[in-house]
Amino acid sequence: MSIKNxxxxxxxxxxxxxxxWICYKPSTSVLITPDNKDFFYVCIGHLSDRGFCQPDADEAxxxxxxxxxxELDLEIEKVKKEYEEKQRIKREKRKDKAKEKDKEKEKDANKTDEEEDKSDEKTKDDKIKELSKSKDQAQVDLGPRIFTLNKNFYQMRIDRIRNAEAAKRNRERLSNPANLPSPPSGFP
Incomplete structure (x- = not known):
């Protein structure tokens, strides 16, 4: 039985x-054949190693x-944030002009402005955290998903499968008493 590389x-x-399979560090990445006959765990760093495997050309x-x-989506998001920041600054300037006109209203406006600033900062921090999480996850997902192993590593996988099949056949042979030799019937 041979599996496709x-x-x-x-x-x-x-x-x-x-x-x-290579360095024995815990890994959550698995390489598996399309027919699910063989799989092994491998670090993401090994997937980028040209000595270990190459990504499929179309997939790459x-x-x-x-x-x-x-990258374009991140750039668009950055431009949107800059625009929102400029708009917020313009609103603050307008509020400052209104504050100069009426000092009593200024005290009330300061309270609301402080609350708005705090809420704006919280939303900004939340957005930054979400973007960083999505960026980390996107970096993992950005890589190719189909690989071919180098000749030596592929041969190691084939040998492992063959050895496992041979061990299974040997266990079956030993479990059947008809395959064992019979004891001598005569006296010596």
Whole structure:
């Protein structure tokens, strides 16, 4: 039985992390064959190592396109934030002019302005946290998802499968008493 040298990258839950096949560090990334006959855990750093595996050409191009789109989305988000900041500054200047006209109203406006500033800062911090989380997750997802192993590593996987099949056949043979030799029937 031979498996095709095509491996899909999958992620598992953090609680299901197991040792990397190469460095034995806990990893949540798995390379699996399309027919689900073989799989192994591997670190993300090894996936970018050219000595270990290469991404599929079409998949690499698609990953580059996804990365470019993600960069454009981040740039758009940055421009929107700058625009909102400029608008907020303009509103504050208008409020300052209104405050100069009426000092009593100024005290009330300061309270509301402080509350608005605090709420604006909280929303800003929340947005930054969300963007950083989505950015980290996007960086993991940006990479290619289909790989081919280098010749030596692929041969190691084939050997492992063959050895497992041979061990299974040997266990079956030993469990069947008909395959064992019979004891001698005559006296010596």
């Amino acid at each position: 095509l491996w899909h990258h999958r992620k598992v839950a953090d609680g299901s992390a197991k040792a990397c 191009a698609a990953a580059a396109a996804r990365k470019k789109k993600e």
